[in-house]
Amino acid sequence: MPFAHDIITDISERVEKFARARVREALADEVFAGSGATDPAASLLLERAAAALTGGKRLRARFALLGWRAATARDEPSTAALGLGAALEIFQAAALVHDDIVDNSDTRRGHPSTWRALEAAHRERGWVGDSEAFGRSGAILLGDLLLGWSDDLFEEATAGAAARRATRAVYQRMRRDVILGQFLDVSEEAAWVRTPDAEHAERAMRIAVLKSARYSVAQPLELGATLGGASDAVRRGLAEVGAPLGLAFQLRDDILGVFGDPSVTGKPAGDDLREGKRTLLVAYAREGMDPAERSRFDARIGAADLAPDDVRALQDLVRNTGALERAEAVISDRADAARAAIAGEELAGVAGDLERLVEATTRRET
Structure with missing residues (x-):
C-alpha cells in the first residue's frame, strides 16, 4: 500500500477534482447564462465550499482504505475505494462547517471558520443587514451543499460495486x-x-x-x-x-x-x-x-x-x-x-x- 502521505495526496486530489467539477457544473447552469459575469453570491458560496475541503489528516479515508485493503488483499486502492474515502472526507468537511456554527468557533485549522469567513465577506462587500447572521445562515447552507456532494460522490464511486x-x-x-x-x-x-x-x-x-x-x-x-x-x-x-x-x-x-x-x-x-x-x-x-x-x-x-x-x-x-x-x-x-x-x-x-x-x-x- 502507498505510504500515508501518498494516500493523503490521492484522496485530496480526488476530493478537489470532484469539487472543481461540481463548481463548474453549477456556474455553467443556464440560469446564469447571458449574465456576462459570474454571479458574485453563487461564486462566494462555491469558493468557500471548495476551501472547506482543503487540509486535514484524511484519517477517515485512510481507515476506510485500510478496511478495503484488509478485505481484498490488494495494495493499490481501486477507483471505488478512493471515491469512498473522498466521500467520507467531504462528509467530514460538512460536519465541521456545521460544528463550528453550533460551537460558535471562530477558527478552524488556524483560519477563520466558514461562518466567520462568510461574515467577513458580507462586511467587506458592503452588503446590508447583519453580517454575523449572514455568515451563520450561509454556512448552514454551505454545509448542506457539502452533505449533498458527499452523497453524490458516494453514489458515483460505488456505482456497479457488488456490495453497493x-x-x-x-x-x-x-x-x-x-x-x-x-x-x-x-x-x-x-x-x-x-x-x-x-x-x-x-x-x-x-x-x-x-x-x-x-x-x-x-x-x-x-x-x-x-x-x-x-x-x-x-x-x-x-x-x-x-x-x-x-x-x-x-x-x-x-x-x-x-x-x-x-x-x-x-x-x-x-x-x-x-x-x-x-x-x-x-x-x-x-x-x-x-x-x-x-x-x-x-x-x-x-x-x-x-x-x-x-x-x-x-x-x-x-x-x-x-x-x-x-x-x-x-x-x-x-x-x-x-x-x-x-x-x-x-x-x-x-x-x-x-x-x-x-x-x-x-x-x-x-
Whole structure:
C-alpha cells in the first residue's frame, strides 16, 4: 500500500477534482447564462465550499482504505475505494462547517471558520443587514451543499460495486449516528443540570461513541471492508480494532479541547471549556471534585465572559482532580486493546499500517 502521505495526496486530489467539477457544473447552469459575469453570491458560496475541503489528516479515508485493503488483499486502492474515502472526507468537511456554527468557533485549522469567513465577506462587500447572521445562515447552507456532494460522490464511486447496497447501509447508519451524537452533545450542555452526577460519565461515553468513536474509526473501517467484500473474520477483526481505537481517538480530542496548544490545534486555548462541553474528560474531572469545587467549576465552564485567567484556573482544576491522568490511562488501555486485535491472523496484511494509525490517532497534537 502507498505510504500515508501518498494516500493523503490521492484522496485530496480526488476530493478537489470532484469539487472543481461540481463548481463548474453549477456556474455553467443556464440560469446564469447571458449574465456576462459570474454571479458574485453563487461564486462566494462555491469558493468557500471548495476551501472547506482543503487540509486535514484524511484519517477517515485512510481507515476506510485500510478496511478495503484488509478485505481484498490488494495494495493499490481501486477507483471505488478512493471515491469512498473522498466521500467520507467531504462528509467530514460538512460536519465541521456545521460544528463550528453550533460551537460558535471562530477558527478552524488556524483560519477563520466558514461562518466567520462568510461574515467577513458580507462586511467587506458592503452588503446590508447583519453580517454575523449572514455568515451563520450561509454556512448552514454551505454545509448542506457539502452533505449533498458527499452523497453524490458516494453514489458515483460505488456505482456497479457488488456490495453497493450493503455499503450504503453502513454509510446511512454512520450519518444517523454522528448527527444523533452531535444533538446529544448539544443537549447535554443544557441538560446536565438535571442529570445525577453519577450518570455524567455514562452519558458522556454514549455521546463519544455516537459522535466520534464510531464515525471517526470504526465505521470507516467497516465501510471499506464492506465495499471490499470482507469475510466475517476480517470484519470481526476490524471491529475489534475500531471500537477501542475510536474511543481513544475521542478521548484525545477531549484532552486537546482542554489542554491543546493553540499554535498547534488552530483553536483557542481551553476551547471546550469556553464552549461548555460536557465531555468524558469533564465528567472524570467532576467525579474528582468536592462539592464546592464542582459548584465553582459548573458555574464557570461555558460562561460567556471567560477570560484567559479563568480558562487557566479551570484547566488547573481539571488537572488537579487526576482526570487528565485517568483519560491518558484509558487512551493507553484502549490503544493496547486495538493493537491486540491488530495482531490477529486475519489482519496480518494491514497490521503495519493499522499500527501506524493507532499512533496517529492516539498521540496526535491536533
